[in-house]
Amino acid sequence: MAECKKIKAALLGLGTVGGGVYKLVQRQKEEMVKKSGANLEITRILVHNMNKQREGVDASLLTDNWKEIVEDPEISIVIEVMGGIEPAKTMILEALCAGKNVVTANKDLVAVHGRELLDAAQENQVDFLFEAAVAGGIPIIRPLKQCLAANEIDEVIGIVNGTTNYILTKMFEDGMDFSEALAKATELGYAEADPTADVEGLDAGRKVAILASIVFHSRVVFDDVYTEGITKISAKDVAYAKEFGSVIKLLGVAHNREDGIEVAVYPMMLPKNHPLASVRDSFNAVFVHGDALDDAMFYGRGAGELPTASAVMGDVIDIIRDIQFSCTGRISCTCYKNTPVKSSDDVKNKFFVRMQVTNKPGVLARIASMFGEHKVSISKVIQKVITDGVAELVIVTEAVKEYHMQDALMHLREMDTTQEISSVIREY
Amino acid sequence: MAECKKIKAALLGLGTVGGGVYKLVQRQKEEMVKKSGANLEITRILVHNMNKQREGVDASLLTDNWKEIVEDPEISIVIEVMGGIEPAKTMILEALCAGKNVVTANKDLVAVHGRELLDAAQENQVDFLFEAAVAGGIPIIRPLKQCLAANEIDEVIGIVNGTTNYILTKMFEDGMDFSEALAKATELGYAEADPTADVEGLDAGRKVAILASIVFHSRVVFDDVYTEGITKISAKDVAYAKEFGSVIKLLGVAHNREDGIEVAVYPMMLPKNHPLASVRDSFNAVFVHGDALDDAMFYGRGAGELPTASAVMGDVIDIIRDIQFSCTGRISCTCYKNTPVKSSDDVKNKFFVRMQVTNKPGVLARIASMFGEHKVSISKVIQKVITDGVAELVIVTEAVKEYHMQDALMHLREMDTTQEISSVIREY
Numbered sequence: 112m113a114e115c116k117k118i119k120a121a122l123l124g125l126g127t128v129g130g131g132v133y134k135l136v137q138r139q140k141e142e143m144v145k146k147s148g149a150n151l152e153i154t155r156i157l158v159h160n161m162n163k164q165r166e167g168v169d170a171s172l173l174t175d176n177w178k179e180i181v182e183d184p185e186i187s188i189v190i191e192v193m194g195g196i197e198p199a200k201t202m203i204l205e206a207l208c209a210g211k212n213v214v215t216a217n218k219d220l221v222a223v224h225g226r227e228l229l230d231a232a233q234e235n236q237v238d239f240l241f242e243a244a245v246a247g248g249i250p251i252i253r254p255l256k257q258c259l260a261a262n263e264i265d266e267v268i269g270i271v272n273g274t275t276n277y278i279l280t281k282m283f284e285d286g287m288d289f290s291e292a293l294a295k296a297t298e299l300g301y302a303e304a305d306p307t308a309d310v311e312g313l314d315a316g317r318k319v320a321i322l323a324s325i326v327f328h329s330r331v332v333f334d335d336v337y338t339e340g341i342t343k344i345s346a347k348d349v350a351y352a353k354e355f356g357s358v359i360k361l362l363g364v365a366h367n368r369e370d371g372i373e374v375a376v377y378p379m380m381l382p383k384n385h386p387l388a389s390v391r392d393s394f395n396a397v398f399v400h401g402d403a404l405d406d407a408m409f410y411g412r413g414a415g416e417l418p419t420a421s422a423v424m425g426d427v428i429d430i431i432r433d434i435q436f437s438c439t440g441r442i443s444c445t446c447y448k449n450t451p452v453k454s455s456d457d458v459k460n461k462f463f464v465r466m467q468v469t470n471k472p473g474v475l476a477r478i479a480s481m482f483g484e485h486k487v488s489i490s491k492v493i494q495k496v497i498t499d500g501v502a503e504l505v506i507v508t509e510a511v512k513e514y515h516m517q518d519a520l521m522h523l524r525e526m527d528t529t530q531e532i533s534s535v536i537r538e539y
Numbered sequence: 540m541a542e543c544k545k546i547k548a549a550l551l552g553l554g555t556v557g558g559g560v561y562k563l564v565q566r567q568k569e570e571m572v573k574k575s576g577a578n579l580e581i582t583r584i585l586v587h588n589m590n591k592q593r594e595g596v597d598a599s600l601l602t603d604n605w606k607e608i609v610e611d612p613e614i615s616i617v618i619e620v621m622g623g624i625e626p627a628k629t630m631i632l633e634a635l636c637a638g639k640n641v642v643t644a645n646k647d648l649v650a651v652h653g654r655e656l657l658d659a660a661q662e663n664q665v666d667f668l669f670e671a672a673v674a675g676g677i678p679i680i681r682p683l684k685q686c687l688a689a690n691e692i693d694e695v696i697g698i699v700n701g702t703t704n705y706i707l708t709k710m711f712e713d714g715m716d717f718s719e720a721l722a723k724a725t726e727l728g729y730a731e732a733d734p735t736a737d738v739e740g741l742d743a744g745r746k747v748a749i750l751a752s753i754v755f756h757s758r759v760v761f762d763d764v765y766t767e768g769i770t771k772i773s774a775k776d777v778a779y780a781k782e783f784g785s786v787i788k789l790l791g792v793a794h795n796r797e798d799g800i801e802v803a804v805y806p807m808m809l810p811k812n813h814p815l816a817s818v819r820d821s822f823n824a825v826f827v828h829g830d831a832l833d834d835a836m837f838y839g840r841g842a843g844e845l846p847t848a849s850a851v852m853g854d855v856i857d858i859i860r861d862i863q864f865s866c867t868g869r870i871s872c873t874c875y876k877n878t879p880v881k882s883s884d885d886v887k888n889k890f891f892v893r894m895q896v897t898n899k900p901g902v903l904a905r906i907a908s909m910f911g912e913h914k915v916s917i918s919k920v921i922q923k924v925i926t927d928g929v930a931e932l933v934i935v936t937e938a939v940k941e942y943h944m945q946d947a948l949m950h951l952r953e954m955d956t957t958q959e960i961s962s963v964i965r966e967y
Contacts, residue, residue, distance in 0.1 A: 135689050135831055145756075145875040146688050242686060248832045250678075250686030258670060258678030260574050261563050261852030328573075386838055389817040394834075403563055403849035404676045406822075407839030410814055411832065421831035424689030438866035447573040 115144055118431050121155040121180040123202060124193035125165060125173075128216050128243070129156070131420030132190060133168060139424070147431040155180050157193075181205050188430055190423060191215040200224055207231040207239060212439055214426040216243035216419055222317035222333040225324060229444035236440035238433055240426035245318045246271050246395045248418025249411035250425070255325050255399070256445055262401030264326040268539075269363040271318040273393035273413045274302045274309040275341050279359055279378075280391045288346050301393050311340035312361060312376035319363030323374050326399060327367045329450035331374055336363075337455035339377040348465065348534050351493075351505060352380050358388045359536065371453040380463055380538045456514040461490070461538040463507050464520070469528040470502040478504070478523065485519035487511045501530060507538065543572055546859050549583040549608040551630060552621035553593060553601075556644050556671070557584070559848030560618060561596060567852070575859040583608050585621075609633050616858055618851060619643040628652055635659040635667060640867055642854040644671035644847055650745035650761040653752065657872035664868035666861055668854035673746045674699050674823045676846030677839035678853070683753050683827070684873055690829030692754040696967075697791040699746040701821035701841045702730045702737040703769050707787055707806075708819045716774045729821050739768035740789060740804035747791030751802050754827060755795045757878035759802055764791075765883035767805040776893065776962050779921075779933060780808050786816045787964065799881040808891055808966045884942035889918070889966040891935050892948070897956040898930040906932070906951065913947035915939045929958060935966065 122129055136143075136153055144150055156172045157180060158165075165173070180186060181202070189206040191213060193199050199220055203213050208231060215221065221228070221244045232239035242252045246269065255264075270276050274296055281292035293310065296302040308314045316336040323331040341361050352359045357380040365374040381388050386408045390396040395413025400406055412418035433439040468474050475494065482489055491507040508516070523529055550557055564571075564581055572578050584600045585608060586593075593601075608614060609630070617634040619641060621627050627648055631641050636659060643649065649656070649672045660667035670680045674697065683692075698704050702724055709720035721738065724730040736742045744764040751759040769789050780787045785808040793802040809816050814836045818824040823841025828834055840846035861867040896902050903922065910917055919935040936944070951957055 131831075138830075139689055139691075142691075143689075146873065249835060250682035253686050254678035254682055257857055258681050258853040259849065260856040261567055261571075261849050263567075263570075384819070386817065389814065391812070401849065402566075403559075403845040403852075405840045405843075405846055407677060407837075409835075409837060411835030415833075417831040418833055421687065421689050421829065424831075425686040428688040429685055432869055433866070436864075436866035436869045438861070438864035438869065441860055441864045441866065445574065 116149040116435065117152055118149045118188065118434060119152050119154045119186045120188035120190055120427065121157065121186045122153055123157045123189060123191045123199070125156055125158050125168065126192065127416045128192040128419045128423065131416035132192060132423050135417070135420045135424050143428065147428045148435055149431050151427065151431060154186060155183070177202060181209050186211060187434060188212045188214065188427060190427065191217060192423065194219065196220055196223070203228055204231055207235050207237055210235055210237060212238040212430045212434070214423055214430065215241050216423055217241070218244040218317045218321065222320040225321065226330055226444065226446070233440060233443040238430045238439045238441070239443070240429065242426050243419050243422035245321050246397055246409070246411070247413040247415065248421045249395060249397065249409050249413065250422070251397050251409050252325060254409065256442060259399070259401055259404060262403045264399055264401045265367045266400040267322050267326045267365045267397065268387060269315070269319060269322060269395070269397040270360055270387055270390050271363050271395050271397065271413060272309055272315040272361060273395055274306065275315070275361040276390065276395070277301050277393040278310070279341060279344070279361065282344065282346065282349050283358055286346065289342060289344060310342055312338035315361060315363045315376045319365055319374060319376055322363070322397065323365035323372060324446055327365070327372055327448070327450060328446055329372065329448040330446045331365070331372060331452060335374055335452040337375040341378045343534060344378055344536070345534065348536060351463070351465065355380065356383050357381055358383060360387060362387070362539070367450065368453070371451040373453050373458045375455055375458065377537055380536055382539070385539065456512070458513050459510040460513060461508055461510050462516055463505065463534070463536045463538055465503065465505050465533045466523070467497070467501055467530040467533060468504050469530065470496055470500055471528070474528045475504065477526070477528070478506070481522055481526070482506070482508070482519050485522065486515045487519045544577040544863065545580055546577045546616065546862060547580050547582045547614045548616035548618055548855065549585065549614045550581055551585045551617060551619045551627070553584055553586050553596065554620065555844045556620040556847045556851065559844035560620060560851050563845070563848045563852050571856065575856045576863055577859050579855065579859060582614060583611065605630060609637050615639055615862060616855060617641045618855065619645055620851065622647065624648055624651065631656055632659055635663050635665055638663055638665060640666040640858045640862070642851055642858065643669050644851055645669070646672040646745045646749065650748040653749065654758050654872065654874070661868060661871040666858045666867045666869070667871070668857065670854050671847050671850035673749050674825055674837070674839070675841040675843065676849045677823060677825065677837050677841065678850070679825050679837050680753060682837065684870060687827070687829055687832060690831050692827055692829045693795045694828040695750050695754045695793045695825065696815060697743070697747060697750060697823070697825040698788055698815055698818050699791050699823050699825065699841060700737055700743040700789060701823055702734065703743070703789040704818065704823070705729050705821040706738070707769060707772070707789065710772065710774065710777050711786055714774065717770060717772060738770055740766040743789060743791045743804045747793055747802060747804055750791070750825065751793035751800060752874055755793070755800055755876070755878060756874055757800065757876040758874045759793070759800060759880060763802055763880040765803040769806045771962060772806055772964070773962065776964060779891070779893065783808065784811050785809055786811060788815060790815070790967070795878065796881070799879040801881050801886045803883055803886065805965055808964055810967070813967065884940070886941050887938040888941060888944070889936055889938050890944055891933065891964045891966055893931065893933050893961045894951070894957060895925070895929055895959040895961060896932050897958060898924055898928055899956070902956045903932065905954070905956070906934070909950055909954070910934070910936070910947050913950065914943045915947045
């Protein structure tokens with residue numbers, strides 16, 4: 112194996128994922144030769160702070176000078192694991208234009224500037240791969256782009272944020288309320304100090320934009336995704352979900368309808384027998400429906416040092432093969448359509464509405480007729496007397512357009528018998 | 540698109556899967572050009588009976604003369620969907636040697652002669668792909684070979700036979716007994732007239748041999764796989780599984796241990812919170828554990844006309860790309876190791892043993908001490924009096940080597956207080 116080809120790579124960033132990639136490269140050194148036919152060597156690591164002590168890393172590889180990487184003709188693979196839009200975007204574009212293949216785990220970047228990066232890769236006949244940008248370690252981009260290429264996929268639904276899935280699991284299984292479950296997630300390192308991007312559905316929104324672009328062959332960007340988080344979900348809602356034989360999950364949902372693409376992130380009540388319903392703790396899963404395939408689901412770790420590094424290295428090994436067969440750029444952008452993304456107002460959903468109303472005769476009838484006037488059909492009503500004067504009313508609707516529902520909710524809020532609209536949750 | 544490259548393929552067989560492939564090629568005609576950059580045309584279909592009426596198929600494509608295909612230099616892809624060992628094996632070898640790329644859905648063949656076929660593909664620098672041979676429509680071979688290439692995988696467990704999973708689901712959820720559930724499966728077309736290959740675990744055995752070869756990078760053939768079916772599972776066993784918070788599933792199980800590969804198919808009691816436990820009806824799923832990845836699972840349709848055709852066509856589209864980039868043969872055999880496969884006697888498992896014994900004092904003590912003498916530790920005992928003279932005794936063991944267990948069972952059978960050993964089921 113001594114005479115085997117050497118392929119040189121640079122690592123941009125040495126945080127959690129970067130450290131994982133570095134570890135895997137060391138750990139798999141000998142195996143990789145047998146798997147890919149070449150010897151991978153990380154010859155440069157771009158870091159911000161040259162003075163920081165980094166255990167187990169050869170200090171002579173560190174540099175804070177990007178030019179040393181992009182201008183080194185021997186480096187054929189650049190692995191970007193810094194995150195954030197800049198300087199990652201500029202560096203990736205410069206690397207691609209310099210004829211280097213690029214692997215990234217950067218969902219923020221791909222969800223917004225994916226097209227530009229893929230175009231640059233195509234022009235330069237190099238690979239730009241980002242398996243780790245969606246659902247961490249779960250193989251999903253390659254299966255969707257290649258294995259399912261003969262399908263017309265009309266639905267992709269993902270539990271693509273581990274933090275919120277952990278929180279919702281704790282609320283469902285251990286009866287915690289939101290703040291208690293969030294505290295537990297923070298303690299275990301699942302939630303960041305500022306959990307906004309997770310709990311408000313922004314992180315999931317980026318991933319579902321990338322997924323939708325791939326399965327519908329039409330560019331969907333983060334701005335297209337309507338997002339709603341889980342901060343308002345209460346223990347009471349969870350109890351009703353149980354009563355209905357459902358669970359509550361934060362779902363990234365995308366559909367390809369005749370009149371355009373629908374894409375959003377929100378908490379939904381999901382029947383227990385749906386494959387996504389049994390995805391627990393911080394695990395992620397992506398469910399797709401294709402015309403030939405029927406239903407399929409991909410399940411695993413959506414984050415973490417080594418699971419994410421596993422996805423990054425899967426891409427790197429593929430590039431090593433492509434380099435040896437002189438076929439880099441073999442699979443690039445697959446968005447050959449230009450399907451419009453629908454306004455979220457026009458999307459149809461079923462709704463679960465929980466409210467506190469004045470407990471007197473005729474209230475339900477008035478609410479029901481107001482719903483009817485606003486084109487909202489009711490499929491189920493549950494009324495529970497709380498005190499003499501107050502009843503808790505739960506209404507589940509048929510599928511209605513979001514703007515009809517918002518309209519009805521506005522009028523409901525104005526009714527003198529409405530004391531509080533406690534929650535509005537969509538049903539799958 | 541008129542001047543776009545034309546790639547010609549031949550179909551061997553026009554049964555269920557062949558019909559599905561033909562349909563998908565028609566249905567995806569225009570999309571495929573955008574997806575793969577070339578125009579795929581099926582120019583020949585090999586059939587046994589030229590006189591059979593075949594609706595929707597251009598009769599001028601049919602031939603019963605293999606020479607017309609293998610000697611046609613314009614055909615660059617051969618799609619084998621006849622099944623069985625011969626003549627499929629000879630034809631595939633001839634096609635590979637003639638420089639044609641081959642896609643097959645033939646698990647019987649790959650599980651036994653995989654190495655020879657992959658070697659022939661490598662020698663001729665062509666693709667030999669078989670995504671459809673394991674778990675039908677579920678993308679599994681490509682994810683394992685490519686996406687998870689940086690992992691050391693030590694475990695793969697699959698529900699890879701839809702017929703038996705349907706039967707076990709009906710037994711578990713609807714309280715049917717085995718024969719009733721099998722009759723229902725036959726009625727729905729899930730089970731064949733002779734269901735032996737399914738219910739005895741042979742079909743699953745072929746698939747797990749292929750999976751083990753891929754994940755452990757060492758050739759495992761069907762003969763290496765110990766198989767046991769589900770015909771002896773009774774409603775009573777299912778009831779105990781429920782009592783234990785488990786389900787019973789027919790699992791293909793493979794582990795890479797320090798002393799070799801363990802590979803088998805048998806029904807197992809599986810805790811309800813394992814991801815495979817919620818795989819219902821005729822769905823399949825493959826669960827893997829890797830050192831970087833942690834747990835992952837791939838779920839979907841394991842059989843059927845269009846799901847299987849979806850997997851076949853995923854391979855075909857990949858070959859079309861490889862042809863255009865002149866990189867066929869890019870990924871071939873990944874079995875670069877030579878790990879021994881352990882004898883099934885040396886595998887350790889936990890066992891659930893249900894028996895009818897004479898109901899008199901001291902019986903349990905005698906059985907327990909006999910188990911102990913044969914190195915079988917007991918973790919749980921349940922005793923239920925059936926009649927005055929008979930008790931049902933359930934013993935769950937700790938993990939013990941199969942040969943110790945078989946030894947203990949032999950002695951148990953010989954004890955004068957043993958009236959019947961009703962079932963012996965492994966626990967995951």
